[in-house]
Amino acid sequence: MTIEILKSMAKENQVFSFAQLYQKTHIKKEMLWVILSRMEEKGFIERIEKGKYLIIPLGSEKGKYTLHEFAIASYLEDPCAISYWSALHYYGLTEQIPTTVFVQTPARKKKNLLEIFGVKYQIVRVKADKFFGCRKDWIEETPVSITDKEKTIIDCLDKPYYAGGIIEVAKSLKNSSLDYNRLTEYALKIDNFAMVRRLGHLCEKAGVPINLPQPHSKKYLLLDPTMPKEGKNDPRWRLVINNDSVLPK
Numbered sequence: 001m002t003i004e005i006l007k008s009m010a011k012e013n014q015v016f017s018f019a020q021l022y023q024k025t026h027i028k029k030e031m032l033w034v035i036l037s038r039m040e041e042k043g044f045i046e047r048i049e050k051g052k053y054l055i056i057p058l059g060s061e062k063g064k065y066t067l068h069e070f071a072i073a074s075y076l077e078d079p080c081a082i083s084y085w086s087a088l089h090y091y092g093l094t095e096q097i098p099t100t101v102f103v104q105t106p107a108r109k110k111k112n113l114l115e116i117f118g119v120k121y122q123i124v125r126v127k128a129d130k131f132f133g134c135r136k137d138w139i140e141e142t143p144v145s146i147t148d149k150e151k152t153i154i155d156c157l158d159k160p161y162y163a164g165g166i167i168e169v170a171k172s173l174k175n176s177s178l179d180y181n182r183l184t185e186y187a188l189k190i191d192n193f194a195m196v197r198r199l200g201h202l203c204e205k206a207g208v209p210i211n212l213p214q215p216h217s218k219k220y221l222l223l224d225p226t227m228p229k230e231g232k233n234d235p236r237w238r239l240v241i242n243n244d245s246v247l248p249k
Contacts, residue, residue: 018051071142080105081145084162087152094168201237
């Protein structure tokens with residue numbers, strides 16, 4: 001019975017939830033938890049998080065088999081997308097390899113930090129109107145949602161602490177494959193004046209053609225909120241340039 005259940009679930013996906021299994025089998029929940037526990041003990045499945053399991057293929061050893069971290073991330077929230085530093089690296093826009101997988105979602109009421117099979121996952125929760133600009137890629141036969149290049153840059157400037165600061169974002173602005181019209185559209189859609197200022201300043205220094213509104217507020221904000229507050233002022237964009245190393249050469 002155990003093998004037949006797994007075969008049936010595997011036809012749909014390599015990861016399944018307790019709710020999906022219950023819906024398919026209609027076995028009493030108390031008994032179903034016992035079955036899942038025995039499956040895990042025998043090495044047929046491995047728990048990803050509470051109520052979510054990875055099916056271990058026959059012939060594979062438990063503890064030594066896993067899916068690509070992006071594939072696993074795609075099952076953590078619904079909806080969600082690989083984003084920030086992880087997406088920046090995925091597109092080759094940074095040489096720095098993040099040690100954490102960053103996942104963006106408008107979903108609520110769950111943990112923000114997870115460790116699964118030795119990999120750390122940072123769940124970044126955003127308002128529903130900030131969750132857009134995603135594309136689908138297939139990774140290990142799993143459809144994975146990833147923010148597109150332009151949205152990735154906007155997100156990293158919106159929340160630089162999930163991108164390791166903005167130094168790598170600044171370098172990526174000269175990438176010839178970027179759609180600067182889309183970048184402008186996304187920047188205005190996010191509705192974050194600090195992010196618009198950062199993008200305007202960096203694009204100006206990089207010689208990138210982009211049309212963004214000038215700030216009306218006289219208050220100065222930090223170019224890089226992950227760095228100390230000292231630096232020269234940019235009166236045009238009302239920014240404290242507290243990280244000279246981000247300026248494109």
